[in-house]
Amino acid sequence: MKRIVRIIGVIFLLFLSVDNFAQQRIKQIENQLDVMLVDIPALDEKVEMSVSGVSIQEFMRGIAEAHQLNISVDPSINQDIVNNFSNATVSDVLIFVCKEYQLDINFIGSIMSIVKYIEPEIVVEEKIITPKELKIEYKKMLGKLSLDLKNDSLSAVAKAITQKTKKNVVLASGVGPQLVTVYIEDMPFDNALEKFGLANNLMLTKTEDDFYILDKIRQPNKGSSKTNNRTNRNQRSPSNNQESDFVYEAKDAYEISLSGTDVSIEEVIKTIANEVGVDYYFVSDIKDKTTINIKSTSFKDLLEDLLQGTDLTYEYKKGIYIIGERKTEGLRRIKIIQMQHRSVEKIAEIIPSVIQEGVDVKEFLDLNSLILSGSQPRIEEIELFVKKIDKLVPVVMIEVMIIDYSNSRANSVGVEAGIGENPSNPSGVTSGTLLPEPNMSLNSSSINNILGNLSGYGLLNFGKVTSSFYLNIRALETQGILKVRSTPRLSTLNGNEATMTIGKTEYYVVETNTVTSNSSTTSQSSRSYNPVTADLTITIKPFVSGDDQITLDITFSQSDFTGKIEPGAPPGNVSRTFTSKIRVKNEEMILLGGLEEKSSNESGRGVPFLSRIPIIKWLFSSRTKTKSKTKLNIFIKPTVIY
Numbered sequence: 001m002k003r004i005v006r007i008i009g010v011i012f013l014l015f016l017s018v019d020n021f022a023q024q025r026i027k028q029i030e031n032q033l034d035v036m037l038v039d040i041p042a043l044d045e046k047v048e049m050s051v052s053g054v055s056i057q058e059f060m061r062g063i064a065e066a067h068q069l070n071i072s073v074d075p076s077i078n079q080d081i082v083n084n085f086s087n088a089t090v091s092d093v094l095i096f097v098c099k100e101y102q103l104d105i106n107f108i109g110s111i112m113s114i115v116k117y118i119e120p121e122i123v124v125e126e127k128i129i130t131p132k133e134l135k136i137e138y139k140k141m142l143g144k145l146s147l148d149l150k151n152d153s154l155s156a157v158a159k160a161i162t163q164k165t166k167k168n169v170v171l172a173s174g175v176g177p178q179l180v181t182v183y184i185e186d187m188p189f190d191n192a193l194e195k196f197g198l199a200n201n202l203m204l205t206k207t208e209d210d211f212y213i214l215d216k217i218r219q220p221n222k223g224s225s226k227t228n229n230r231t232n233r234n235q236r237s238p239s240n241n242q243e244s245d246f247v248y249e250a251k252d253a254y255e256i257s258l259s260g261t262d263v264s265i266e267e268v269i270k271t272i273a274n275e276v277g278v279d280y281y282f283v284s285d286i287k288d289k290t291t292i293n294i295k296s297t298s299f300k301d302l303l304e305d306l307l308q309g310t311d312l313t314y315e316y317k318k319g320i321y322i323i324g325e326r327k328t329e330g331l332r333r334i335k336i337i338q339m340q341h342r343s344v345e346k347i348a349e350i351i352p353s354v355i356q357e358g359v360d361v362k363e364f365l366d367l368n369s370l371i372l373s374g375s376q377p378r379i380e381e382i383e384l385f386v387k388k389i390d391k392l393v394p395v396v397m398i399e400v401m402i403i404d405y406s407n408s409r410a411n412s413v414g415v416e417a418g419i420g421e422n423p424s425n426p427s428g429v430t431s432g433t434l435l436p437e438p439n440m441s442l443n444s445s446s447i448n449n450i451l452g453n454l455s456g457y458g459l460l461n462f463g464k465v466t467s468s469f470y471l472n473i474r475a476l477e478t479q480g481i482l483k484v485r486s487t488p489r490l491s492t493l494n495g496n497e498a499t500m501t502i503g504k505t506e507y508y509v510v511e512t513n514t515v516t517s518n519s520s521t522t523s524q525s526s527r528s529y530n531p532v533t534a535d536l537t538i539t540i541k542p543f544v545s546g547d548d549q550i551t552l553d554i555t556f557s558q559s560d561f562t563g564k565i566e567p568g569a570p571p572g573n574v575s576r577t578f579t580s581k582i583r584v585k586n587e588e589m590i591l592l593g594g595l596e597e598k599s600s601n602e603s604g605r606g607v608p609f610l611s612r613i614p615i616i617k618w619l620f621s622s623r624t625k626t627k628s629k630t631k632l633n634i635f636i637k638p639t640v641i642y
Contacts, residue, residue: 025117026099028181031199032107033091034254040110042067043091050084056101060114063090074115077103106150107183138164138189145192147184154178154200158214165189172215175202203252203277208318217252246292250275256302259293265306268292269323272299283324286312311358313375326358326375333376337383338369341392350389355381394640396542396550398490398498401635405481407628412476414606414622422470438475447471474622491641494544503535506561508570532570534559542638548586550638555579556592558632576632589637597630 037043045067051059057073059081064071067090079101085093094112098105104117134157135148145165149157157180158169167189180200184192190206197204197214205213246260246268253276258268266286273280278299288310294302303314303321315322326332339347347370348361359374359382370386372379422441432440442450448464492498507529516522541553556579562572576597584590606621 024179025104026095027201028199029098029105030091030095031201032105032182033094035195035199036107036110037091040069042069044089047085047088047090047093052082053080055079056081056097056103056114059097063093070111072111072113074113077114077116109183109185134160136160136164139186140165142186143189144186145184145189146186147182147192147196149183150181151179152181154180154202154214161193167210167212169193169212169214172213175214175216198254206319248272248275252276253278253299256297256299257295258297258302261291262289263292264289265310265312268306269303272302273321278321279319280321280323283322283328286323288312308377313377315376326377332374333372333379335372335379335383336364336367336369337372337386338367339386339390341390344368344370347386347389351382351385355385392642394494394544394642396492396494396498396544397639397641398492398540398542399635399637399639400488400490400500400538400540401637402486402488402536402538403633403635405631405633407481407630408479408626409628410476410478410624410626412474412622412624414474414604415620416472416474416622418470419466419468421468422472438473440473442471442473444469490540492540492542494542497539497541499537499539501535501537503533503537505531505533506571507531509568530570532561532573534561534573538634540636544640548640549583550586550640551581551583552636552638553579553581554592554636556634584636584638586640587637589635592634592636596632599626599628601626 033043047063049062056077056079057075060071060073063069069090081097081101088096094105097103098114098117102117104115106113106115134152135146136157137146138144138161139146145161147157154175155171155177158171161167161169178200180196182196182199184195187195193212194204196202201217202214203217205215207213246258246263248256248258248268248271250256250272256272256276258272260268264286265288266282268290269280269286272278276299290306292306294305297305299321300316303323307313307323311325311327312323313326314324344363344365346363348363351361355378357378359372359378361382362371362373364371370382372382422443430440430442430446444465444467447469451464486502488500490498490500510528510530512526512528514524514526516524536558537556539555543551543553545551555577557575557577559573559575562574564571578592580592582590602623602625604621604623606623
């Protein structure tokens with residue numbers, strides 16, 4: 001009879017063990033899928049599928065193709081599936097299939113290999129088991145850990161990790177025998193250990209003396225009521241007897257749901273932190289309130305959402321969340337941002353004041369960097385803004401061709417006769433030029449010789465002129481063309497002015513007399529030279545658009561000297577100025593043009609009435625006629641250089 005009872009007891013224990021292993025297997029699959037959800041969002045996509053009599057291989061192939069997943073199915077699995085899935089996630093479907101059809105999933109990176117589940121052998125009696133070689137690799141130089149575990153003992157894994165890494169990994173009290181499964185490759189030690197715990201329903205805590213403690217994750221309290229919230233809050237803050245108007249569900253530090261209207265941020269943090277076992281510390285009073293509705297978030301993300309838009313922030317240090325005002329000591333941050341593509345000069349002026357509030361911004365020209373001091377969230381906003389505007393500033397090379405063209409013509413024709421000293425030829429000797437400029441001055445002897453030769457023909461007799469008689473004959477035409485061409489090149493950054501100036505300077509005398517009267521009168525005179533300038537100035541400011549179109553702001557000014565009103569007076573000055581704003585293509589030449597000036601002058605003297613009769617007027621008058629034409633052309637060609 002006792003033997004029968006023992007057999008029944010053993011069979012009962014076997015069933016319990018099998019059921020326990022099955023639940024543990026499904027939980028491990030669920031945790032591993034949650035870990036992979038960060039890198040493979042498609043696991044959270046919805047499935048709409050109705051199947052009947054379809055093999056599991058075809059069913060899984062359809063899900064893999066529809067959601068771009070890497071799924072491999074063991075060919076030895078020969079089972080059909082009949083189900084209707086609606087509004088279920090891919091993860092839920094995979095878990096259901098594994099549970100319903102006794103399957104298991106091997107995770108290799110992003111590949112999920114579905115195989116038959118082989119129940120572990122349950123040892124009732126003690127026997128010597130050869131230790132299994134654990135696939136654990138640690139790269140000491142890089143500080144990276146690789147784990148390839150499948151149904152391995154948790155205690156053996158913790159011991160092996162400690163031996164290979166020389167870092168103490170211990171199990172908390174209450175953690176019983178447990179099989180663990182995970183695949184992690186080349187991940188930093190802390191992150192790898194945290195993912196290992198998450199995949200096997202364990203919570204990792206790092207102490208100040210660098211001990212890594214693995215503990216069980218406490219089961220969630222489903223649907224906390226307002227009464228329970230009030231009781232928990234009163235235990236933590238006896239002075240506050242108001243009722244917290246929010247509802248939460250906290251499975252662990254990575255699975256928190258919360259909803260509430262106009263709730264105290266301080267009470268929310270206290271309640272959730274105490275529920276999931278997170279250490280926190282307030283360094284200042286928190287009086288802000290918020291309205292929130294969040295599902296399936298972590299404690300860290302919850303803090304960021306709660307504190308956003310307030311003057312509060314947090315810092316995670318040595319396993320403790322330090323929460324308080326951003327200006328509080330210990331929560332302030334200092335960061336140096338070095339510009340990569342442009343000058344830091346004047347960057348602080350263009351940072352929006354709304355994100356610069358509460359942050360001290362200094363320009364450090366020596367390192368072409370910004371120094372930021374203030375709260376971490378504001379510093380991150382400024383850093384994001386600076387990175388967006390830290391782009392390569394194009395250089396614009398501007399070729400300027402200046403062509404100054406001047407054309408002048410003067411005619412001087414006439415006959416001048418008189419008695420006395422010849423003002424054009426005081427010596428009284430016949431002289432002058434005949435070609436190319438007829439300009440002769442004849443004395444009385446030469447004129448008498450000409451008249452004598454003319455009087456010898458026929459009945460003509462012109463007689464002689466007096467000895468003081470003279471005659472000037474002039475028929476002159478002058479023409480001049482002046483062409484000046486200059487081709488300077490200017491270079492400037494986009495949005496900055498480039499200026500060129502070409503000028504000349506003349507001086508005039510200023511005399512000053514100073515009279516001093518004491519016992520005697522003294523007069524002092526001084527002379528100084530004052531300058532007068534005439535310049536050609538061109539200023540160009542380019543703006544390069546995204547399609548390499550260039551907008552040019554152009555200002556041109558030219559001044560020149562004119563004649564003096566009297567000797568010793570300063571020269572006159574004439575100026576020409578224009579401004580223009582145009583758009584051109586890259587490497588396209590344009591003409592700004594033609595500043596043109598024309599002048600005409602005609603003067604003469606002669607015998608009244610006779611000087612106006614055609615043909616014979618040239619014998620009784622002297623005339624001078626001048627014309628001039630000046631034209632200034634400016635060609636501009638901008639070229640963008642990146």
